[in-house]
Amino acid sequence: MATQHSRSAARLMMAPAVILLLGWMLVPLIMTLLFSFKKYLPLRGGDLGWVGFDNYIRFVTSSAFWPSVLTTLTIVGGVLVITVVLGVFLAILLNQPMWGQGIVRILVIAPFFVMPTVSALVWKNMFMDPVNGLFAHLWKFFGAEPVAWLSEASLSSIVMIVSWQWLPFATLILLTAIQSLDSEQLEASEMDGAPKLAQFGYITLPHLGRAITVVVLIQTIFLLSIFAEIFVTTQGSFGTRTLTYLIYQRVLESQNVGLGSAGGVYAIILANIVAIFLMRMVGKNLDA
Amino acid sequence: MARSVTQKRKIINTAAAWSVGLLIFFPILWTILTSFKTEAQAISDPPVFLAFDWTLENYTVVLERSDYMRFLWNSIIIAGGSTLLGIIIAIPAAWSMAFVPSKRTKDILLWMLSTKMLPAVGVLYPIYLIFIKMGLLDSKIGLVVVLMLINLPIIVWMLYTYFKEIPGEILEAARMDGASLREEVLYVLTPMAIPGIASTVLLNVILAWNEAFWTLNLTAAKAAPLTAFIASYSSPEGLFYAKLSAASTMAIAPILILGWFSQKQLVSGLTFGAVK
Numbered sequence: 001m002a003t004q005h006s007r008s009a010a011r012l013m014m015a016p017a018v019i020l021l022l023g024w025m026l027v028p029l030i031m032t033l034l035f036s037f038k039k040y041l042p043l044r045g046g047d048l049g050w051v052g053f054d055n056y057i058r059f060v061t062s063s064a065f066w067p068s069v070l071t072t073l074t075i076v077g078g079v080l081v082i083t084v085v086l087g088v089f090l091a092i093l094l095n096q097p098m099w100g101q102g103i104v105r106i107l108v109i110a111p112f113f114v115m116p117t118v119s120a121l122v123w124k125n126m127f128m129d130p131v132n133g134l135f136a137h138l139w140k141f142f143g144a145e146p147v148a149w150l151s152e153a154s155l156s157s158i159v160m161i162v163s164w165q166w167l168p169f170a171t172l173i174l175l176t177a178i179q180s181l182d183s184e185q186l187e188a189s190e191m192d193g194a195p196k197l198a199q200f201g202y203i204t205l206p207h208l209g210r211a212i213t214v215v216v217l218i219q220t221i222f223l224l225s226i227f228a229e230i231f232v233t234t235q236g237s238f239g240t241r242t243l244t245y246l247i248y249q250r251v252l253e254s255q256n257v258g259l260g261s262a263g264g265v266y267a268i269i270l271a272n273i274v275a276i277f278l279m280r281m282v283g284k285n286l287d288a
Numbered sequence: 289m290a291r292s293v294t295q296k297r298k299i300i301n302t303a304a305a306w307s308v309g310l311l312i313f314f315p316i317l318w319t320i321l322t323s324f325k326t327e328a329q330a331i332s333d334p335p336v337f338l339a340f341d342w343t344l345e346n347y348t349v350v351l352e353r354s355d356y357m358r359f360l361w362n363s364i365i366i367a368g369g370s371t372l373l374g375i376i377i378a379i380p381a382a383w384s385m386a387f388v389p390s391k392r393t394k395d396i397l398l399w400m401l402s403t404k405m406l407p408a409v410g411v412l413y414p415i416y417l418i419f420i421k422m423g424l425l426d427s428k429i430g431l432v433v434v435l436m437l438i439n440l441p442i443i444v445w446m447l448y449t450y451f452k453e454i455p456g457e458i459l460e461a462a463r464m465d466g467a468s469l470r471e472e473v474l475y476v477l478t479p480m481a482i483p484g485i486a487s488t489v490l491l492n493v494i495l496a497w498n499e500a501f502w503t504l505n506l507t508a509a510k511a512a513p514l515t516a517f518i519a520s521y522s523s524p525e526g527l528f529y530a531k532l533s534a535a536s537t538m539a540i541a542p543i544l545i546l547g548w549f550s551q552k553q554l555v556s557g558l559t560f561g562a563v564k
Contacts, residue, residue: 010384017381024437028411098302107309113547115498117518118536132331228500232522264410275405
């Protein structure tokens with residue numbers, strides 16, 4: 001079908017998207033690489049020359065580095081586990097016959113449309129505030145001491161807020177997948193006397209494999225770079241400083257561009273390790 | 289007998305699903321309710337659920353005080369503009385990938401998606417510098433371009449999966465009849481792909497509307513959209529629950545309503561066509 005003519009036309013039509021993305025990727029990347037080998041303090045003398053790998057060494061040896069990597073992975077991992085497990089549960093529940101299924105689906109999907117700054121502020125003030133928050137009232141009602149969530153259980157609080165935002169996404173995708181499950185298979189296994197748990201483990205869960213892969217892939221891309229949720233709640237204090245937030249502080253708050261850029265390169269490397277791993281998984285799964 | 293059992297199960301399912309649904313929705317419901325309370329009622333102990341004096345005062349105060357309309361307008365321009373620009377650039381690219389695939393098509397697609405994994409913070413300062421040099425800092429056009437670029441891979445990917453489902457013979461027939469390439473894409477392909485394009489547009493408007501890294505870091509006063517408008521409420525001195533709730537409700541209402549009306553299209557869009 002494709003003639004020589006249409007091939008060159010195709011290349012031409014792909015060019016704008018490819019060139020733009022290439023530029024968007026390469027130009028800032030090269031600048032970040034250059035800055036990372038310099039002592040660069042915009043407010044205190046500007047470009048102070050090359051310093052080799054100093055920034056890289058300083059960034060890794062700073063006491064904030066490893067905790068920030070750990071925080072990042074904890075948030076990504078925690079949210080993934082919560083959203084996938086609850087998402088599978090919710091998808092199965094929503095797939096049962098019931099009244100008002102459409103309305104329930106609307107209720108469940110709603111958090112996905114809430115912008116991160118709003119959800120972080122609402123959770124921080126109206127739910128997690130130790131004096132006026134709804135949780136504090138609830139705790140007092142049961143005679144317990146109110147908890148200062150964002151300082152005493154900061155990391156789990158953030159995982160909770162972010163999970164609330166992403167649970168609808170996981171649920172929707174898993175629900176779509178579950179609806180395509182062949183009900184005859186389930187019926188047959190039922191006749192053979194398979195217990196519910198075995199049905200779930202041997203039929204439902206394997207069927208959801210591909211959907212779970214998609215959820216994990218897409219969520220990881222977005223979760224690795226969460227920013228607003230931390231920006232408006234803890235500003236990175238109480239052990240919630242992710243790698244993203246640490247770099248942000250080095251670059252914009254302490255205006256140490258060289259050091260921040262070295263951090264940026266580390267973040268890019270971390271993201272790439274995750275990306276290669278995920279791309280393999282998806283590439284395999286999408287072909288099937 | 290069997291019927292009564294299923295009926296009983298249906299009741300249990302309904303009760304369970306509605307409880308979980310309301311629990312998940314509760315933070316939004318609570319925000320909307322609080323926005324109609326007075327400040328005193330908003331922090332009353334114990335909290336009041338419905339039995340309060342409903343008032344619109346918070347909305348008028350927020351509207352007067354913070355120029356909500358300008359933020360709203362900025363959000364609309366930025367989300368709409370970046371999506372539109374992205375679609376215009378992505379349609380031809382997705383066309384060529386779907387109908388004139390080469391050996392490298394798949395690699396190019398995966399590479400595009402991988403640019404989304406480049407952590408934004410890693411390139412924050414270069415972009416910041418480029419924006420200052422080009423006078424784009426705190427400008428709507430700058431944000432339109434940046435958000436278009438971060439969402440372009442998703443747009444291309446989604447359009448590609450939709451285009452692939454359209455039989456190539458139809459396009460070929462148009463070509464036989466003497467349609468030029470431009471006519472083929474504009475008058476044959478695009479109308480057939482309208483549902484797919486609509487899902488793509490919706491998802492990207494939502495993503496751009498809620499984007500909160502570049503919009504917070506590249507704007508100050510002039511071009512700031514609703515994400516920044518809300519973030520300005522995070523300073524403790526300006527903290528009044530009822531007003532915060534009114535502002536929040538106004539920031540999320542447009543996208544919440546849009547999302548609810550279009551959830552069917554959204555689901556297929558969200559999965560990148562990978563889950564059927």
